[in-house]
Amino acid sequence: MVRQAFRELGRASRRPHNSTTASGRDEVGGMLWSELRLPAGMWSIGADRTKNRRPHDVPLSSLALEILNAQSKREERDLVFGAREGAFQGWSKAKEALDKRLLAALKMRIKRAKVSRRKIGASHEGVDGTVPLSFRVMPKMKQAIDQAARDDRRSVSSLTQKILADLLDEHGYEWEAKKK
Secondary structure (H helix, E strand, O other): OHHHHHHHHHHHHOOOOHHHOOOOHHHHHOOEHHHEEHHHOEEEEOHHHOOOOOOEEEEOOHHHHHHHHHOOOOOOOOEOOOOOOOOOOOHHHHHHHHHHHHHHHHHHHHHHHHHHHHHHHHHOOOOOOOOOOOOOOOHHHHHHHHHHHHHOOOOHHHHHHHHHHHHHHHOOOOOOOOOO
16 A cells, blocks of 8 residues: 555655665655666665765665656756656655655545455454454463464464364364365
8 A cells, every 4th residue: 555655756746765775855855867777777876975084885775766766867867756846845745745645645545444354244254254253361371372473483363263162073063165
């Protein structure tokens, strides 16, 4: 969701995204095509553009490369971002626009989840053939279950299902769906 929002925002407005490079906003806003080695995934910032006045090589993440490759290079302009004279400056408006898009995407995701939950609740059976099970436990037991799930690199749901399956098998209860 965030990746899609960054991609859309970058395409729509030629705005840079310093969270993908961990560089200063003015460095990103003033990024030059001549500083980039896209095939190598590297951005070389000259000493005249860094805060500490030392040259700096920045490895570019896959998301940064995706955004940069989506930018159109203009003949008359070495600057990567922005549409007017000089480097990109509209950070507050860019953040506001990104926040709105992320909020809209989050609301849509929540809406879809509610619809899915209603559909599942109607038949009481999930897509994978599971049904919901709800029960309460003591707080200390919940903490222990959470820790056991982390230690076993599972979700609490997956761990609970494994424990119940082992218990049912141990006592000879038939619980698996018959194979046809």
